[in-house]
Amino acid sequence: MTTMSRTDLVAIALILLLSLVIFLTQLLGKIKKNRQTPQVYDRIDDLMHRSSEEGKSLLIGLGEGLGGMAGGIGDLAGLMVERALVNRVVFNDQPAQSFSADGALACISQLIVHGAYENVLASELFRPEYNQLTGINSFIGLTGMLPEIARSENAGMVLIGSYRPENVIVCDLAERQRIPLIVASSSLPAQAAFFPTSAESALGEDYYLPSVGRQEYTQESLSITNSIRVIITAALVLAALLKLFGVLP
Amino acid sequence: MKDRVGIIIAVVSGLLFLAALFFQPVTAAWLNLILNWVIVVTAVGLMVSVARLIATHLRHIAVGRRGFLFSMIFIIAFSATLIAGIFMGEENPEYLRWIRAIQVPLETALLGLVALVMMSVATKVFRERGWSFLTLSFGFSALVFLFLNLGFLRLNQDPSLGKVVAVVQGLPMAGARGLLIGIALGALIMGLRMLFGQVVEND
Numbered sequence: 300m301t302t303m304s305r306t307d308l309v310a311i312a313l314i315l316l317l318s319l320v321i322f323l324t325q326l327l328g329k330i331k332k333n334r335q336t337p338q339v340y341d342r343i344d345d346l347m348h349r350s351s352e353e354g355k356s357l358l359i360g361l362g363e364g365l366g367g368m369a370g371g372i373g374d375l376a377g378l379m380v381e382r383a384l385v386n387r388v389v390f391n392d393q394p395a396q397s398f399s400a401d402g403a404l405a406c407i408s409q410l411i412v413h414g415a416y417e418n419v420l421a422s423e424l425f426r427p428e429y430n431q432l433t434g435i436n437s438f439i440g441l442t443g444m445l446p447e448i449a450r451s452e453n454a455g456m457v458l459i460g461s462y463r464p465e466n467v468i469v470c471d472l473a474e475r476q477r478i479p480l481i482v483a484s485s486s487l488p489a490q491a492a493f494f495p496t497s498a499e500s501a502l503g504e505d506y507y508l509p510s511v512g513r514q515e516y517t518q519e520s521l522s523i524t525n526s527i528r529v530i531i532t533a534a535l536v537l538a539a540l541l542k543l544f545g546v547l548p
Numbered sequence: 549m550k551d552r553v554g555i556i557i558a559v560v561s562g563l564l565f566l567a568a569l570f571f572q573p574v575t576a577a578w579l580n581l582i583l584n585w586v587i588v589v590t591a592v593g594l595m596v597s598v599a600r601l602i603a604t605h606l607r608h609i610a611v612g613r614r615g616f617l618f619s620m621i622f623i624i625a626f627s628a629t630l631i632a633g634i635f636m637g638e639e640n641p642e643y644l645r646w647i648r649a650i651q652v653p654l655e656t657a658l659l660g661l662v663a664l665v666m667m668s669v670a671t672k673v674f675r676e677r678g679w680s681f682l683t684l685s686f687g688f689s690a691l692v693f694l695f696l697n698l699g700f701l702r703l704n705q706d707p708s709l710g711k712v713v714a715v716v717q718g719l720p721m722a723g724a725r726g727l728l729i730g731i732a733l734g735a736l737i738m739g740l741r742m743l744f745g746q747v748v749e750n751d
Contacts, residue, residue: 507734
């Protein structure tokens with residue numbers, strides 16, 4: 300017989316509630332597109348145009364993936380951005396290059412990059428070096444990425460995924476090389492470390508709202524997050540009142 | 549349709565795994581089995597990636613790409629480590645001593661560099677981000693906690709001041725919790741939307 304703890308029950312309730320809100324958001328139709336989307340992802344569009352116009356390469360860092368500090372599915376957000384981004388820069392003079400600090404992540408990323416070339420019937424243009432493993436942990440991944448960003452033929456760099464605060468050294472190098480850098484990390488300490496740099500960085504849950512160009516996904520996620528916030532706040536206030544009146548132990 | 553099949557398989561496996569996570573210990577044996585599969589697949593993925601990395605560096609050497617000397621150093625270091633590991637055994641104390649003798653000074657030097665870069669970046673915060681409420685509070689709180697944690701002020705010796713210091717020191721935790729609730733919500737929504745196959749609509 301299974302014995303569920305109170306935490307398990309709360310988790311199940313939260314998942315069911317979230318699923319309900321997600322489906323209701325879908326069912327109720329179009330979301331009003333008036334919410335401000337995180338600026339950090341809007342800048343990726345600028346970098347793509349710069350890459351096309353200047354004929355320079357765009358670098359994409361995907362982080363440590365599931366081998367990172369937290370090891371959650373959110374650490375794979377970089378793959379979504381990579382998919383959207385690579386699809387649009389396939390025919391650029393210089394191809395986009397991805398770097399991963401995790402073997403499994405590098406393999407998935409290669410499938411995505413290869414798929415982007417296949418979708419436009421240009422498989423012959425695909426090269427395995429468009430997608431590289433820079434190391435098998437954070438430090439080695441960091442040192443593997445430094446020589447790539449030091450090259451002069453880069454239009455910009457996008458770091459999205461699980462990154463540690465030590466990666467601030469990449470921001471510093473990008474600044475010295477005058478390469479625009481966009482950073483979105485799932486780790487709070489890393490977000491704090493990237494904040495004072497000149498890189499465009501995501502703060503808080505902005506990281507979990509990735510979008511490139513079309514923003515339906517982000518708008519929907521924002522709408523769902525706001526609805527859940529209201530429900531959680533109401534539940535907290537209700538619980539506090541019940542505790543105050545002695546209903547809850 | 550080809551895309552849909554993949555998504556359906558991913559969604560069903562994700563939902564089954566999620567359900568199995570909650571219905572332990574009945575599903576514990578299945579969970580262990582699946583986790584073992586994940587470990588095996590991840591290890592194979594790592595091997596494939598390493599093989600591709602070596603092939604890429606060999607290609608750099610073959611075509612004489614700029615910086616190919618670094619590729620040569622990588623290939624030599626990798627081969628030496630691999631061969632020594634195979635013949636001496638990865639648990640061999642002498643082998644581990646060699647690895648540590650190279651790795652520890654390198655990582656320490658890198659950490660020293662990171663500390664310097666962080667200090668330099670922190671001093672540039674107002675130049676890069678301008679004078680806003682966010683940067684001011686960031687700079688002020690950084691200074692406050694730096695002084696408090698250095699231990700020079702010894703404010704804890706005064707009981708009344710000690711209480712104030714304790715409250716102030718608890719503030720980052722309160723702020724972090726607030727942010728973590730938002731992050732957890734974001735991660736949950738992203739995870740569930742991935743599970744429902746909605747992410748593909750992004751582009």
